[in-house]
Amino acid sequence: MNDDVRNIVLGVVAAGLSAALGWLARTYLWKRKLRRKQAFFGLPDNSESLLVVNREAGGAELSVMRHDVFALLELSALIKDCGAHAQVIAHDAAQQGFGERTEFCVGGPSSNRRMAAHLHSLLPGIRVNVDPEPGPDRGAFQIGSERYRLEPGKGEYVILARLTAGNTARPVFLFCGQRAITNQAATRYVARNHERLARKHGNNSFVILLKVVNSQAYGPDVVELVADVTRASQTPPPAVPARSTHRAS
Numbered sequence: 408m409n410d411d412v413r414n415i416v417l418g419v420v421a422a423g424l425s426a427a428l429g430w431l432a433r434t435y436l437w438k439r440k441l442r443r444k445q446a447f448f449g450l451p452d453n454s455e456s457l458l459v460v461n462r463e464a465g466g467a468e469l470s471v472m473r474h475d476v477f478a479l480l481e482l483s484a485l486i487k488d489c490g491a492h493a494q495v496i497a498h499d500a501a502q503q504g505f506g507e508r509t510e511f512c513v514g515g516p517s518s519n520r521r522m523a524a525h526l527h528s529l530l531p532g533i534r535v536n537v538d539p540e541p542g543p544d545r546g547a548f549q550i551g552s553e554r555y556r557l558e559p560g561k562g563e564y565v566i567l568a569r570l571t572a573g574n575t576a577r578p579v580f581l582f583c584g585q586r587a588i589t590n591q592a593a594t595r596y597v598a599r600n601h602e603r604l605a606r607k608h609g610n611n612s613f614v615i616l617l618k619v620v621n622s623q624a625y626g627p628d629v630v631e632l633v634a635d636v637t638r639a640s641q642t643p644p645p646a647v648p649a650r651s652t653h654r655a656s
Contacts, residue, residue, distance in 0.1 A: 440602075441489070441490075443602070443605060444488070444489060444601060444602075444605075445489045445490070445491075446605075446610060447569075447601055447604070447605040447610065448485070448486075448489060448509060448578070448580075448601070449509040449577040449578045450486060450489035450490075450491040450509055451489075451490075451491070452489075452490045452491070453490065453491065453492070454491045454492070454508070454509070455491070455492050455493075455494060455508050456486055456491055456492065456493050456494070456508050456509040456510065456511065456577075457493070457494055457496055457508055457509070457510040457511065458479055458482060458483070458486075458493050458494065458495045458496070458511050458513070459496055459497075459498055459510060459511065459512040459513065459519070459521045459522075460475070460479065460495055460496065460497055460498060460513065460514075461475060461498050461513055461514025461515075461518040461519035461522070462497075462498065462514075462518050462519075472587035473587070474586075474587035474588040474590065474591040474627070475513055475514060475587045475590055475591070477591045477627075478513050478582065478587075478590045478591040478593075478594040479495070479513065481591065481594040481595055481598055482511050482513075482594050482598075484598075485594075485597075485598050491509075498512075498514065498518075498519040498520050498521045498522070499520050499521075505572065505576070505577075505579045506571075506572045506576030506577055507576075507577060508577055509577040509578055509579075509580070510577075510578075510579045510580065511580045511582070511594075512525060512579065512580065512581050512582065512583075513582045513590050513594070514582070514583070514584075514587075514590060515535060515537070515546075515583055515584060515585065516535050516537055516583070517535075517537040517539075522581065522583055525570075525579065525581055526581075526583070529570050529579075529641075530566075530568065530570075530581075530614065530640040530641060531641070531642070531643040531644070532550060532551055532636075532639050532640040532641055532642045532643060532644060533548065533549070533550050533566065533636075533640045534548070534549035534550075534644075535547075535548055535549075535583070536548075536549070543556060544556060545557065546585045546586075547585075548564055548566070548585070548616070550616065550636050550639050550640055551636070551639035551640075551642065551644075553639075555616070555633075557585045557586070559586065560621070560622055560623035561620075561621060561622075561623070562618055562619075562620060562621075563584070563585045563586050563588070563589045563618070563619045563622060564584070564585050564589065564616060564617065564618055564619075564633070565582065565583065565584035565585065565589035565590065565592060565593045565616075565617050565618075565619065566581060566582075566583040566584070566593075566614060566615075566616055566617075566636075566640075567580075567581070567582060567593045567596065567597060567614070567615050567616075567617055568580065568581040568583075568612075568613065568614040568615075568640075569604075569608070569612060569613055570612045570614075571610070571611070571612050578610075578612075580597070582594055584619075586622075588619065588622050588626065588627050589617075589619045589622075589627070591627045592617065592619045592622075592627035592628075592630050593617060593630075595627055595628070595630075596617060596630050612637065613635065613637050614635070614636050614637045614640040614641070615632060615633075615634070615635050615636065615637075616632075616633040616634050616636050617630050617631065617632060617633060618630070618631045618633050
């Protein structure tokens with residue numbers, strides 16, 4: 408074998424080794440990224456999850472708002488990317504605890520009984536005005552001492568929460584918005600920002616408040632992080648002292 412042939416063979420071998428090492432490195436990084444995503448969402452390979460569907464407020468029992476359908480599609484794609492499976496279940500049929508399967512619960516408490524139960528049990532510091540009568544506080548969020556009013560099409564709020572009952576329990580994700588379009592905005596937000604959320608919160612519980620800006624022009628795409636409200640949302644409001652019915656004689 409002369410020098411030219413030997414150099415060609417060595418070059419081919421070196422190129423092959425470089426390609427193999429590059430492929431192994433990319434595969435390792437991709438798998439590590441996937442494992443982190445699966446850990447954050449509680450969705451290991453071939454695991455089962457729940458998509459809890461709300462209903463359109465004032466509509467038929469099985470009717471779902473268009474933007475809530477889009478939210479479910481966003482979540483379905485995310486679950487598929489993790490190599491997991493989803494079961495869609497109506498909000499009033501989800502009569503079970505949580506922790507065994509990852510749950511994604513979509514919709515406000517007025518249209519989703521499951522969401523109302525989660526807020527009452529897990530986030531006692533949050534109050535949602537579900538009064539159907541028109542008024543400035545209709546749909547408003549009360550979180551601790553702060554009130555967040557709905558401005559349809561201009562400024563709308565949504566609560567995004569990841570809650571766990573322990574280190575081994577699967578998480579519950581809540582997408583509780585003032586309007587259906589905010590539910591879609593929150594699902595899109597978590598799909599796009601799960602890596603940043605995982606770096607900040609790890610696999611711990613968190614509750615954040617998002618604001619959807621000018622949805623009448625930008626749809627669900629322009630979202631601002633208002634605040635981390637984890638502590639305020641998990642702190643029960645102070646009890647109101649009962650009035651005394653005794654009169655001085």
